[in-house]
Amino acid sequence: MDRLLLFPDTTKIEQDVLTIGGCDLASLAETFGTPLYVYDQATLDGAAAAYRQALAEAYPGPSGLTYAGKAFLCRALAEWIGRQGPWLDCSSLGEMTIAQAAGLPPERVLVHGVNKSAADLEAARRHAGVIVVDNLTELERIRRLPRPLPRLWLRFRPEVEVETHAHIQTGQSESKFGMEADEILQAARLCRREDLPLAGLHFHLGSQLRDPQPARQAIERTLALAAALDLGGEWSLCPGGGWGVAYHEDDLPQPDLAAYVRAVAEAVVEGCRRRGLPLPRLQLEPGRSLVARAGVAIYRVGAVKQTAGRRWLLLDGGLADNPRPALYAARYSALPVQGATRPPAGPAWFAGPYCESGDVLIAGLPFPDVAAGEWVAVPVSGAYQLSMASNYNGACRPAVVWLAEGQARLIQRRETPEDLLRRDLATEDGG
Ligand code: LLP
Secondary structure (H helix, E strand, C coil): CHHHHHCCCCCEEECCEEEECCEEHHHHHHHHCCCEEEEEHHHHHHHHHHHHHHHHHHCCCCEEEEEEHHHCCCHHHHHHHHHHCCEEEECCHHHHHHHHHCCCCHHHEEECCCCCCHHHHHHHHHHCCEEEECCHHHHHHHHCCCCCCCEEEEEECCCCCCCCCHHHECCCCCCCCCECHHHHHHHHHHHHHHCCCEEEEECCCECCECCCHHHHHHHHHHHHHHHHHCCCCCCEEECCCCECCCCCHHHCCCCCHHHHHHHHHHHHHHHHHHHCCCCCEEEECCCHHHHHHHEEEEEEEEEEEEECCEEEEEECCCCCCCCHHHHHCCCCCCEECECCCCCCCCEEEEECCCCCCCCEEEEEEECCCCCCCCEEEECCCCCCCHHHCCCHHHCCCCEEEEEECCEEEEEECCCCHHHHHCCCCCCCCCC
16 A cells, blocks of 8 residues: 555554554553554664765765754754764754753754854853854854864855745745855955854755755855855855755655765765865755654544535644645644544545644545544654644643663653643732
8 A cells, every 4th residue: 555655664554554663553542542653663764874885985085963952952963863873953952952952962963053052152162063054144254253262164045046935945046045156255255354263154055855856056155155255174154954855655665865865965076076175074964854754643533524516524733733735835744543444435635623724634535434532643743743732722842752672661741731831920919
């Protein structure tokens, strides 16, 4: 069944029940409640290994991975990063705090942000190995920080457009991110004058990409800039992240990760050779393609409702834990947790319980006849769902469970209504 290919590597149907990492999803839903998010460690390990192998095969210079923590970050995931070896991209003091709690050494923490606060910069100075500088004002602020400073990379806006949803394009000319070529030259002059540790260039074109061609073009523009800057023999180049994943069976086959890494590596090698530049450390910065397929969301069908032309499955989660369909028109798929091999009984619309017509998780998916009380599993739920989850309608954020070698470990407990009250203060008269 094609739909199963969207699920984690260890997924099986055993006695008609979906299992992941040797754990039966019905028992997990029973034990931990729903909505429940599970992460399969074997799939995470496999994705990191696929990147490492692709880099080792395609790039002759030094290379590495930085995981973009914005895709999903909690202590357990940061600890996994610690064991696996990538660096961690943090975009706020909050994410840096998680990195520290997980014991990541500063040299493996890289800090991003389009408008870093004074607190972000101070934390980065103490706890990061690299700051990616977004703009000249920020560089001025960094200049005034006490030394020593982390290495600085400059974020270039290469003015290359990519084919993806408008909300997740970042490298085009009107984007709010990074600096244009003239500003990069200006920033580099300031670094030289003030003896700031300029050590690399960065760009990021966008997210959920399937075509490596725009990355090649952006690399060409970045190398042209590097040639004008004289960054020395040991410099780093980061072409960001952005490689996509299939969310729906119609998106299969999976975008070819090795082909993407090869295209990037070739463009760097070839462009450096032509310009007589030393090969940079090539640092890739994936988020989604490392974690998306390892995550699965499990919901309980609370009611089934028929309206004009639509069979609605009303779930106990939706918009609050996954705003992606509403924000990016993302198309998901699903399987029943039990009886997954039942034939479809026509299309189904999956909606959450929130007071919002846009709270539709999946629209028109061929799906078996399911009854209230059954569980459904939504694959490819590991990236940008929990990290963008909200408390809309007083929703409590889901529990998260880590699956490895037949064991299920709670890594984030379910939020409670008491958690929602924790930062609220009564008015003075108590009313
Ligand atoms: N590096 C930088 C500087 C980024 O801004 C991002 C993502 C990444 C790396 C990782 O990109 P990835 O490999 O995950 O595509 N909320 C949206 C995605 C926003 C991406 C923001 N930046 C979504 O749910 O699709």
